[in-house]
Each structure stands twice: as C-alpha cells, then as structure tokens.
Amino acid sequence: MIIIEKPYASEFLIDTIVQNDWGVLDNTAVEEADIEEGAFDLISSDIAKNYYLTQEYPLIYSNSENAITWVLKNLPDSNLSNYIKLFKDKIAFREMLQEMFPDFYFKAVEFDELKKMTPDGIRFPVVVKPSVGFLSFGVHTIKESKEWKDVISQLEKEMRMAAMMYPNHVVNSTKFLIEEMIEGEEYAVDAYFDRDGEPVILNIFQHPFLNSKDVSDRIYLMSVGIMTKYMAKFGLLLREIGQLKNIKNFPVHIELRVTKDGKIIPIEVNPMRFAGWCTTDVAKYAWGINVYEYFYDQKKPNWNEILANATRDVFYFSMAEVPANFDRKKYKGFEYERFLSNYSNVLEVRRINPLDNPLFAIIFGSTTSKEEVVKILSLKTQDYIKS
Known part of the structure; x- marks a missing residue:
C-alpha cells in the first residue's frame, strides 16, 4: 500500500501508482490533491488496518513522514511501527548504535533544559538538533562555546516555524540531541x-x-x-x-x-x-x-x-x-x-x-x-x- 500525504507528491509518483494499480490509503491528503477522481485504487482506513494487522512485516511506502501518524495510531504494535519509532527518534537511534560506535559522544536534553544550559562541559564542536526532525529544521553546528547563546536563540525561532508546518511525529521540539560533529x-x-x-x-x-x-x-x-x-x-x-x-x-x-x-x-x-x-x-x-x-x-x-x-x-x-x-x-x-x-x-x-x-x-x-x-x-x- 502507498500512503500519500502532504506536503508534496510528484506527478511521477502518482503516474507510477496509477500505472501499477497499487492500493492507496483513502485519506484527506488524497481527497485534497489534484488527482483525477477514480485514478487510485483507494483502500479505506479500516480495511487497511485490519489487513496490515495480520502482516508480520507490512509492505508500505509513503512520500511523506506525515504518514507516520496513521501507522502509529492504527498499527501501534507492529514491526513497522517499531522500526519507525526507532529511526525517527534520533536519541533512540544513537542508543541503538552505541554497541557499534562506543566512543561516539552524544547527550539527550529536554528543550526547556537546553534553553537554560551553559556550554560548560560540552565537548565542542557539536551538532544540536531535534530528536525528531525533518530537512534541516533546528540543525546547527556549534564549534565554540561562545556561539552557544546565539544558536539557541535562533533555534527557538526555527522550532516555532516548524511547529506551524509539520505534525509532532515529523518535527518535535520537546527533546534535543547534542552530539559530536562528525568531520568528513x-x-x-x-x-x-x-x-x-x-x-x-x-x-x-x-x-x-x-x-x-x-x-x-x-x-x-x-x-x-x-x-x-x-x-x-x-x-x-x-x-x-x-x-x-x-x-x-x-x-x-x-x-x-x-x-x-x-x-x-x-x-x-x-x-x-x-x-x-x-x-x-x-x-x-x-x-x-x-x-x-x-x-x-x-x-x-x-x-x-x-x-x-x-x-x-x-x-x-x-x-x-x-x-x-x-x-x-x-x-x-x-x-x-x-x-x-x-x-x-x-x-x-x-x-x-x-x-x-x-x-x-x-x-x-x-x-x-x-x-x-x-x-x-x-x-x-x-x-x-x-x-
């Protein structure tokens, strides 16, 4: 099944779906899209949910991470949801990789704590980013402690803008990750x-x-x-x-x-x-x-x-x-x-x-x-x- 979601689905993707007659989740994004009526083989949310609950490894693709909301709500205990939660949360991902990269420096902090933090004890240079993010929203490199205050101030503005554009499953300003900057x-x-x-x-x-x-x-x-x-x-x-x-x-x-x-x-x-x-x-x-x-x-x-x-x-x-x-x-x-x-x-x-x-x-x-x-x-x- 394909889940079409905002913000953008290309004509190439839409044509591919139509030519292959793939099933598409019937949702608001499809209803509002400029797509010829009847072009898609639409699957209701209930039918999709009941079918994929029987699949150990559901085969689902989406053009947008906005689709995560439907998956986590309707298939909460599936392998698919577990994969999404692991990879979408950058903190959980770093923790998973600790066995492979034991010397990699990272620190998880609440956003309210981040705003109050001083740069003391941080191993610069670092990258600061939301634990759940998309594109480069809220991602900043900080080479020296003197840059800390200005970056955090800019971060607050960016997170307000991101909140207007994306749901929490796509960009979330609750927690942030401070991690060593990887040179290369x-x-x-x-x-x-x-x-x-x-x-x-x-x-x-x-x-x-x-x-x-x-x-x-x-x-x-x-x-x-x-x-x-x-x-x-x-x-x-x-x-x-x-x-x-x-x-x-x-x-x-x-x-x-x-x-x-x-x-x-x-x-x-x-x-x-x-x-x-x-x-x-x-x-x-x-x-x-x-x-x-x-x-x-x-x-x-x-x-x-x-x-x-x-x-x-x-x-x-x-x-x-x-x-x-x-x-x-x-x-x-x-x-x-x-x-x-x-x-x-x-x-x-x-x-x-x-x-x-x-x-x-x-x-x-x-x-x-x-x-x-x-x-x-x-x-x-x-x-x-x-x-």
Missing part, C-alpha cells in the same frame, strides 16, 4: 530492506556543503564514481544495522559521514520513505530506474550493467529553500527564471508554493563542472524574492 564528507542512501532482511541500495548521494557552518540541503550529487566507490561499503553498514533489529520490507533514507580515515558513521535514518519531497525521483534521470517499482516489486538493480552504460555526468537534485527571515506577508513572487539561469543543464523544475512550504523549487539537473556546484551552493534565495 556527507552522503545519503536510498535503500530498502527486502522480505529477507537484505539491504537493496537504489541510489547514493553526495551532500556537499559550502563551508563548515553550512547545514543546508541545497544540492545532492550522484555519479558513477560515487556509486562505484561506496556501494559495497554502505551496503555492509546497512546490513549490520538491519540485523540489529531484524528489519524487513522497509524503505529508508539514511544519512552518514565518511571520515578522513575511511570510517563510516551514520547520522540518521529517515523511515518509510526515500529522499524527501519526492527528490528520489531523480534516479530516473541518473540511472533510468523507478525506485518505487523496485521497492514495491522487491527488485534489485543490476548495478554492473547500469553503471557500465551510464553517462559520466554528475546528476543532482537541488532545493531552493525559503530563508529563515522570509516575510510571507510581503511576498510578491520569486524570480524563477533568473534563479535557474545559474544552472547549466536543468532537466526538470518543480515549483513549490513558499507561502505554505519551506521551498521555492526543486531542480533536477546534471553538470560536469565543480565550479557550478560551488556556485549553486553559494546562491542566496533572498536575492530572488520579489517584495
């Missing part, structure tokens, strides 16, 4: 654990940053070189994580870092979905595969063949984020064409309404230029806002 290159992996518990990798993204203070989701890269270098290594890590909790029939988007000495350390695992806002669709351009079909049909990509026939371009998805100081009351538009002129080979643009969402657009494209990637990372969306 950041990557993300779209994968699923199949019916036998084996991890199947569908895409690997490199997540570059402009500098050490940057925590944005501006651009994610994929290439033959990245896939070749890390496919086996990341697969071994996923297998080890999956075996800790006997994970089966479960899609994930995992973020991790690779240190200078080659150590691979997970940052977080996003449950029941691949890359957010349907950015996972970019695999159709990079590798010619439909990740939804691979998960739902339990297929494994023939990576030797795919990579041998792939272009040597670097593919990417890029996100034009709404700036923190964005005044929606004064908003008169976004200069899309001028913003997109910074990208050399745009394959697809998905415009997003910034009045209700944290983005202006999602861009799929390809490049052969490292300089272009740096340029994209340097863009300031506030320079393109009409007001």
Whole structure:
C-alpha cells in the first residue's frame, strides 16, 4: 500500500501508482490533491488496518513522514511501527548504535533544559538538533562555546516555524540531541530492506556543503564514481544495522559521514520513505530506474550493467529553500527564471508554493563542472524574492 500525504507528491509518483494499480490509503491528503477522481485504487482506513494487522512485516511506502501518524495510531504494535519509532527518534537511534560506535559522544536534553544550559562541559564542536526532525529544521553546528547563546536563540525561532508546518511525529521540539560533529564528507542512501532482511541500495548521494557552518540541503550529487566507490561499503553498514533489529520490507533514507580515515558513521535514518519531497525521483534521470517499482516489486538493480552504460555526468537534485527571515506577508513572487539561469543543464523544475512550504523549487539537473556546484551552493534565495 502507498500512503500519500502532504506536503508534496510528484506527478511521477502518482503516474507510477496509477500505472501499477497499487492500493492507496483513502485519506484527506488524497481527497485534497489534484488527482483525477477514480485514478487510485483507494483502500479505506479500516480495511487497511485490519489487513496490515495480520502482516508480520507490512509492505508500505509513503512520500511523506506525515504518514507516520496513521501507522502509529492504527498499527501501534507492529514491526513497522517499531522500526519507525526507532529511526525517527534520533536519541533512540544513537542508543541503538552505541554497541557499534562506543566512543561516539552524544547527550539527550529536554528543550526547556537546553534553553537554560551553559556550554560548560560540552565537548565542542557539536551538532544540536531535534530528536525528531525533518530537512534541516533546528540543525546547527556549534564549534565554540561562545556561539552557544546565539544558536539557541535562533533555534527557538526555527522550532516555532516548524511547529506551524509539520505534525509532532515529523518535527518535535520537546527533546534535543547534542552530539559530536562528525568531520568528513556527507552522503545519503536510498535503500530498502527486502522480505529477507537484505539491504537493496537504489541510489547514493553526495551532500556537499559550502563551508563548515553550512547545514543546508541545497544540492545532492550522484555519479558513477560515487556509486562505484561506496556501494559495497554502505551496503555492509546497512546490513549490520538491519540485523540489529531484524528489519524487513522497509524503505529508508539514511544519512552518514565518511571520515578522513575511511570510517563510516551514520547520522540518521529517515523511515518509510526515500529522499524527501519526492527528490528520489531523480534516479530516473541518473540511472533510468523507478525506485518505487523496485521497492514495491522487491527488485534489485543490476548495478554492473547500469553503471557500465551510464553517462559520466554528475546528476543532482537541488532545493531552493525559503530563508529563515522570509516575510510571507510581503511576498510578491520569486524570480524563477533568473534563479535557474545559474544552472547549466536543468532537466526538470518543480515549483513549490513558499507561502505554505519551506521551498521555492526543486531542480533536477546534471553538470560536469565543480565550479557550478560551488556556485549553486553559494546562491542566496533572498536575492530572488520579489517584495
């Protein structure tokens, strides 16, 4: 079953569902979406609940973590709910990994306690983030104790904005995680654990940053070189994580870092979905595969063949984020064409309404230029806002 939820479902996902005649949960998001009546094979909440309560390892995918609410409410004691609770709570996830990474420093604190804390005793540099989060809401790197007060002040503003956009199961400001900053290159992996518990990798993204203070989701890269270098290594890590909790029939988007000495350390695992806002669709351009079909049909990509026939371009998805100081009351538009002129080979643009969402657009494209990637990372969306 597929659960369609806000904030965004791509035409590619919708077309895939219709073409394969997959069952879709009948909910408010489907009713309000611009989808032709009768296009979906809709399943009522009661029928879905009664069926999946009989399944030991339910096969369910959602485009959005907003769907977590339905799963936890209707399938509270299922393996699926247990996986979600484990991975969505970054504190529980860190505690699970302690056996694998015993020297990793982290500390869990209530938000009210965080606001009163002094930086004494904290092992800087650290990352501070909500224990339950999405995108980069509330995520900050703090290199020195003198930065502490200003960051916590900014954090309060961001959490108020997040509370207006997402339910508590997606972003929750009750508890925060303080953890050591992992130095190294950041990557993300779209994968699923199949019916036998084996991890199947569908895409690997490199997540570059402009500098050490940057925590944005501006651009994610994929290439033959990245896939070749890390496919086996990341697969071994996923297998080890999956075996800790006997994970089966479960899609994930995992973020991790690779240190200078080659150590691979997970940052977080996003449950029941691949890359957010349907950015996972970019695999159709990079590798010619439909990740939804691979998960739902339990297929494994023939990576030797795919990579041998792939272009040597670097593919990417890029996100034009709404700036923190964005005044929606004064908003008169976004200069899309001028913003997109910074990208050399745009394959697809998905415009997003910034009045209700944290983005202006999602861009799929390809490049052969490292300089272009740096340029994209340097863009300031506030320079393109009409007001």
